[in-house]
Each structure stands twice: as structure tokens, then as C-alpha cells.
Amino acid sequence: MSSMSSFYRDLFYIPVDAKGAPVAYFCGHSLGLQPRAAFDAAQDVLDQWKAKGVDGWFEGADRWMHLEEEVSVLMGPLVGGQFNEVAAMNTLTTNIHLAMASFYQPTKKCYKVLVDAPAFSSDTYAVRSHVSLRGYDPDDAIIEVTSCPGCDLLTMEDFKAAFDRHGDEVALVFVAGVNFLTGQLYDIQAITRLAHAYGCRVGFDLAHAVGNVPLALHDWDTDFAVWCCYKYLNGGPGSPGGLFVHQKMIEEGVVPGLCGWWGHDPSTRFCLQEQSIFVPSDGIGGWRVSTPPVLPLALLKASLQVFQDASFDALCNQSVAMTRRLYQGIEACNIPGMEIITPATESNRGCQLSLRIGSDAAAMQQKLQLQGYVCDYRVPDIIRLAPVSLYNTMEEVDAFCDLFADVVRAHGSTGA
Ligand SMILES: Cc1ncc(COP(=O)(O)O)c(C=O)c1O
Incomplete structure (x- = not known):
């Protein structure tokens, strides 16, 4: 894990799976994770109100x-x-x-x-x-x-x-x-x-x-x-x-x-x-x-x-690098019927990738979730996922790509 990733990642609570292991949370495009500082900030307001x-x-x-x-x-x-x-x-x-x-x-x-x-x-x-x-x-x-x-x-x-x-x-x-x-x-x-x-x-x-x-x-x-x-x-x-x-x-x-x-x-x-x-x-x-x-x-x-404490440029550079790796890793899975609909050109996208999976997209998303990879499903056939440079890591991206083809193949055809 690069030092930048681990430094900022440590500022967040990472959700855990049933065994207590941190999940790979690729759902920041829906709800970002909780910064550790948020808890104290809330406590301060409650204390002030009380006092x-x-x-x-x-x-x-x-x-x-x-x-x-x-x-x-x-x-x-x-x-x-x-x-x-x-x-x-x-x-x-x-x-x-x-x-x-x-x-x-x-x-x-x-x-x-x-x-x-x-x-x-x-x-x-x-x-x-x-x-x-x-x-x-x-x-x-x-x-x-x-x-x-x-x-x-x-x-x-x-x-x-x-x-x-x-x-x-x-x-x-x-x-x-x-x-x-x-x-x-x-x-x-x-x-x-x-x-x-x-x-x-x-x-x-x-x-x-x-x-x-x-x-x-x-x-x-x-x-x-x-x-x-x-x-x-x-x-x-x-x-x-x-x-x-x-x-x-x-x-x-x-x-x-x-x-x-x-x-x-x-x-x-x-x-x-x-x-x-x-x-x-x-x-x-x-x-x-x-x-x-x-x-x-x-x-x-x-x-x-x-x-404010981070350099947004540096976060964006890391985000571009992680998204590129995710894009290439998913492409390399070579899954028939699956398509990344997000632009291939980096200047035309942020960190979210949307995959057209086919009629089984909802079931696939559930399978990924069970394996500790949190992404979401949008009707009728799309899975969205986003590596966020503040708390995701290249290791998570690589692990997702390793798992993805297996999960899709184990599930059967994409039905696209
Ligand atoms: C593009 C877009 N517009 C509107 C909304 C609705 O936002 P809110 O519920 O905060 O009004 C969302 C929520 O995710 C959104 O993604």
C-alpha cells in the first residue's frame, strides 16, 4: 500500500465483513465512508448544546x-x-x-x-x-x-x-x-x-x-x-x-x-x-x-x-491511476457480453466505472458483496464501482480484478 493511501485511509472507518475483515469499499459514488474525525465533531456539538x-x-x-x-x-x-x-x-x-x-x-x-x-x-x-x-x-x-x-x-x-x-x-x-x-x-x-x-x-x-x-x-x-x-x-x-x-x-x-x-x-x-x-x-x-x-x-x-489537509491534485492523480488499473484489469478479464460503458478516455471520466453486465447484474453485485467487494447495482443491467483515492488502495483494485472474472464465470454467462 502506498504511503499516501495508508495515511489518508487511516483517517476513515472502513466497514468490515461478517468475519471482521475490512471490505473493499467501492461505493463512494453513493455514500462516502465516515471520517474518524466526524465522530468527535458530532460529540462536540452535542456537548455544546448540552452545556x-x-x-x-x-x-x-x-x-x-x-x-x-x-x-x-x-x-x-x-x-x-x-x-x-x-x-x-x-x-x-x-x-x-x-x-x-x-x-x-x-x-x-x-x-x-x-x-x-x-x-x-x-x-x-x-x-x-x-x-x-x-x-x-x-x-x-x-x-x-x-x-x-x-x-x-x-x-x-x-x-x-x-x-x-x-x-x-x-x-x-x-x-x-x-x-x-x-x-x-x-x-x-x-x-x-x-x-x-x-x-x-x-x-x-x-x-x-x-x-x-x-x-x-x-x-x-x-x-x-x-x-x-x-x-x-x-x-x-x-x-x-x-x-x-x-x-x-x-x-x-x-x-x-x-x-x-x-x-x-x-x-x-x-x-x-x-x-x-x-x-x-x-x-x-x-x-x-x-x-x-x-x-x-x-x-x-x-x-x-x-x-484541506490533502493536496486535491495529488488525490486526483492517485484516483486516475487507480481507475486506469481497474479499467485495464476488468478489460483483461475478457468477459463475453460485458462492457465498460464509462469512457475509456481518462479526461472523460472520474473514478466511477459502470459495467454493463447483463440481466444478472443484481445477482453479480450480491456475489461480489458477499466476497467483501462493495459496489452497487442500477437497473436494468449496470454495476457501478469507484476506487476512491482517500481510502481505497491499489491492492484492493488488483484483488477485485483477480476475483471479478472468477465470480462472473462461476455465475454462468453474463446474460447480456
Ligand atoms: C445526480 C443526482 N441528483 C440528485 C440526487 C438526489 O439528491 P438528494 O436526495 O440529496 O436531493 C442524487 C442522489 O444521489 C444524485 O446522484
Whole structure:
């Protein structure tokens, strides 16, 4: 095990199998592992609450009032957001709603939303609900960018073709950064440029990108982005999500569409009964809505401190190397009917690989799990797995590849 792997791996709890042996956890694309520091962070909040009650908000260097901003500042570098462009808040789907309330401003002629296919269900529900709320028919107003028949991946040509057909009618582009099913990393900068060339606002769902691949949202001129922090950011199940709004958008007059007291100017936020007109906080702060969830934020802060102490570039290099080894190892298994649908080109993927296994994919995933290899299954025929550089090792990758062909063959044909 390389020293980098073992150093960071030791900062996490690794789940164990029935015999007490650590599993090879390749499911960070779904739920990241628990940083050891999270436990103490939670204990600290509980102790403060016990000892101080409401004064926990205001007293001491670690008062809760600043926690949300501290977490946001730690998250900024991971998405390439500047100060006052990034907020840790709510959860992902809620943040999609908040972003759409601001960025989806349809007119009679220009009301369509361009999305990538396949999109995650919750994104689809959110987009459809906004389109309906504004009085448009989702089946007409939502344009899916699809790949050519028989292909799983989208090319820039697919995006260009969709713009060529619908560009004048598109009000908003909302696509993934890394597609949840295929693991394809889109060219966020190129899509942003294309959308802007057609005069559209553009945002990204970075659920599967943040903490996985380098991001430079400010420099790429992205209008907005949303994400969750329970995957590669290891914030814990249901941890707070993130929202990025480019400073330029705020300067151009984009404002929070759905307001709450926590987004109000802090100098008068607590003049409760005297306030009826919402005055947004500076920058991203205006998009905040509710009292911050202190306990989950404390867990997330503990996790983000691991990233702060590490070099994200070094983590990404290690991630690229492990994913390459996994890709090559699976390919070398030469399993008839099995296909890696994630791009072979390294710049077009993060650490997730998606394998089309065939009709037995669910049973295969169970078999792997029983052998101590945790990955997941997505209907109808896909197994997803991701080596995460913070806590996975090359040895685990090699062991998975050694086992994989045997498990598939012992199971019979892939049924693909
Ligand atoms: C791409 C994507 N969008 C949306 C969601 C839903 O996130 P949440 O339940 O935090 O709203 C997920 C959850 O995994 C996701 O992967």
C-alpha cells in the first residue's frame, strides 16, 4: 500500500465483513465512508448544546453561527468557487429547486430546458415541476440531449445538435457534471460556452463530480451549480448540499427566487416582526433559507478538513491511476457480453466505472458483496464501482480484478 493511501485511509472507518475483515469499499459514488474525525465533531456539538443551550449559537470560538460559512469556505476550492459564490445548505434536490427559481425565467418564445439523458430521477422531477409551475408542458419544454442509437455516451456534437435545433427557444441548460449512470465526465467549460453562445443560462448537477474531479466553476464562467456532499465529500448520509452562483450572475441582477430568513441581510435578520421585505445577504448568502443544521454541518466540516489537509491534485492523480488499473484489469478479464460503458478516455471520466453486465447484474453485485467487494447495482443491467483515492488502495483494485472474472464465470454467462 502506498504511503499516501495508508495515511489518508487511516483517517476513515472502513466497514468490515461478517468475519471482521475490512471490505473493499467501492461505493463512494453513493455514500462516502465516515471520517474518524466526524465522530468527535458530532460529540462536540452535542456537548455544546448540552452545556450552553441556545448560547451555542453565539458563544465561543466554535459558535454555530459561523459554521455554515466555515464549511462553505472549505468547499469553495473543491468546486473552484470564490468567496461568496459557494454555500453549504439544504440538500441537493432542494438546491435544484432554489436555483431553478432564480435561473429559469421562461418567456413565451424562450421557455425550454435542455437536460442530459439519462438524468437522475430527482433532477427530472425538479425540472418538470418548475416547467409546470410556470405554465408550460414538460413534454414540450424539456429537451433531452441523447446519444446516438446504441451509444451510451454523449458527445459535444450531441449537445451542438440540440442547440442547433432548439437554441432560440432554450431558456436554461441543466446537466450533470459526471453522469450518475455512465460515469461520463462532461466538458463543463465547453457546455457553458455553448450555452452562453446561444444566450442561455447554464447550471450543473455536480453530485458525482465534486470531490471526484477538479472543478473550476468561476473560471469556467458557469452560472450556477448544485451538489450533494455525501458521496465523494464523505459528509455523511443526507448531509447538507452545496450551491454555487457565479458573482457575475449576482452583478447581472439574478436574485434568490424563494426566500427565507437565513438569506436575509444579517444586520437585520433578527428584527423579526419588523421585517416584511426580504433584503438578501451579500453574494450567495441570499440563497440561504433556513436555520443551518448544525450537527450535519459539523460532520461535513470534519470531512472537508481532510481535503484541506490533502493536496486535491495529488488525490486526483492517485484516483486516475487507480481507475486506469481497474479499467485495464476488468478489460483483461475478457468477459463475453460485458462492457465498460464509462469512457475509456481518462479526461472523460472520474473514478466511477459502470459495467454493463447483463440481466444478472443484481445477482453479480450480491456475489461480489458477499466476497467483501462493495459496489452497487442500477437497473436494468449496470454495476457501478469507484476506487476512491482517500481510502481505497491499489491492492484492493488488483484483488477485485483477480476475483471479478472468477465470480462472473462461476455465475454462468453474463446474460447480456
Ligand atoms: C445526480 C443526482 N441528483 C440528485 C440526487 C438526489 O439528491 P438528494 O436526495 O440529496 O436531493 C442524487 C442522489 O444521489 C444524485 O446522484
